[in-house]
Structures are given as C-alpha cells and as structure tokens.
Amino acid sequence: MDHVEGKSGPLAAAVALREQGRKDEARERLVALAARWPDDAEVAYQTAWAHDVLGLEAEAVPYYERALAGTGLTPDDRRGALLGLGSTYRILGRYEEAVALLTGAAEEFPEDGSLRAFLAMALYNTGRHHDSVRLLLRLLAATSDDPSVREYRPAIEHYAEDLDAVE
Known part of the structure; x- marks a missing residue:
C-alpha cells in the first residue's frame, strides 16, 4: 500500500465526520493524520479547515502554511x-x-470574487479604505445581478477608479 492509498480512506472518513457536524472528532482524526503524514498538503489543508470551522484560527495557521508549502x-x-x-x-x-x-491569491485566481472580497476586508483593516472600496465597487459592478447595478455598471466602474474625482 503506497502513501496515498494509506491515507485516502482515513482522510475521507475524517472529512465525512466534519461534513456530518462531528467537528471535534474530525479534528482529532485529522491531527493524527497530519502527524503521520506531515508533508502531505491535502492532509494539512483538511486539518487546517477542521481547526477553522471550530474557531481555532491560530491552530489552523501552521496547517494552512504547510498545505501551501507542499x-x-x-x-x-x-x-x-x-x-x-x-x-x-x-x-x-x-x-x-x-x-x-x-x-x-486574487492574481492567481482572478475569477474568484471571494478572494477579492476578503482582500477588501484586509485592506480596510490596514487603513487602505480607498483601495478597499475601489475593489468592492469593481467586484459589485462585475458580479451583481441587480438590474439597477447592471444599468449603472459603466459609471460604477468609472468612479471606482477615482472616488475623490470632482467633475
């Protein structure tokens, strides 16, 4: 049994526990799997996610970092x-x-609006309010199904570029 086959069953079972709402049990199993396969990016990602859904953000960080490094x-x-x-x-x-x-991440996955939304929040937290609002307006203009937003899309896109412009 190779490395991947050895972990696939237990990993799938742990993920299923999380999906069933048995989050603590899933986290315990995933921590054990991560200890057994410390270089496995998929196990690290699932372990990070298990911590995150329990509100254990600080504990999730090393697993996310390990997943992305692998x-x-x-x-x-x-x-x-x-x-x-x-x-x-x-x-x-x-x-x-x-x-x-x-x-x-937003550059790597430009089609993913959620990355841009979370980037806007982080920009806001750094005091870069202008950049944050600009990004959110661009996202709104590009993705909204609201007919009135679609109607004014060109104007929203234009003003997003320079929110302080006076014409």
Missing part, C-alpha cells in the same frame, strides 16, 4: 487554502500578511 493540492483546494489562510491572518490581526497573501 505540492499536490488541486487548484480548488489551493484556492481554498489561500482564502482560508488569508482570512485567518485577518481574523488574527495579521493584516499586512493577509493583504500580501490575498493579493497574490
């Missing part, structure tokens, strides 16, 4: 790990780290 995450899991770590940095008051990480 290889083998699917693009969707990599995106999730970047969002999770960036959000966790922000929650922990590590605002500049959140901005740096989420900026890179």
Whole structure:
C-alpha cells in the first residue's frame, strides 16, 4: 500500500465526520493524520479547515502554511487554502500578511470574487479604505445581478477608479 492509498480512506472518513457536524472528532482524526503524514498538503489543508470551522484560527495557521508549502493540492483546494489562510491572518490581526497573501491569491485566481472580497476586508483593516472600496465597487459592478447595478455598471466602474474625482 503506497502513501496515498494509506491515507485516502482515513482522510475521507475524517472529512465525512466534519461534513456530518462531528467537528471535534474530525479534528482529532485529522491531527493524527497530519502527524503521520506531515508533508502531505491535502492532509494539512483538511486539518487546517477542521481547526477553522471550530474557531481555532491560530491552530489552523501552521496547517494552512504547510498545505501551501507542499505540492499536490488541486487548484480548488489551493484556492481554498489561500482564502482560508488569508482570512485567518485577518481574523488574527495579521493584516499586512493577509493583504500580501490575498493579493497574490486574487492574481492567481482572478475569477474568484471571494478572494477579492476578503482582500477588501484586509485592506480596510490596514487603513487602505480607498483601495478597499475601489475593489468592492469593481467586484459589485462585475458580479451583481441587480438590474439597477447592471444599468449603472459603466459609471460604477468609472468612479471606482477615482472616488475623490470632482467633475
């Protein structure tokens, strides 16, 4: 039995426990798996997530960092790990780290609006209110299904570029 086969069953079982709402039990199993396979990015990501859903953000950080330092995450899991770590940095008051990480993540995954929304929050926390509002307005203009927002999309996009402009 190789490395991947050896962990796939127990990993799937631990994830299923989390999905069933048995979060503490899932976290315990995932911590054990992470100790057994410390270099496995997928195990580290799932372990980080298990801590995050329990409000154990500080404990989630090393697992997120380990997941992102490794290889083998699917693009969707990599995106999730970047969002999770960036959000966790922000929650922990590590605002500049959140901005740096989420900026890179938004560039890597430009189609993901949630990364830009969390980046806007982190920008706000660093006092970069103008950048935060600009980003949120761009996101609103690009993604809103509200007919009145769509109607004014060009104006919203224009003014997002220079909120202080007087014409």
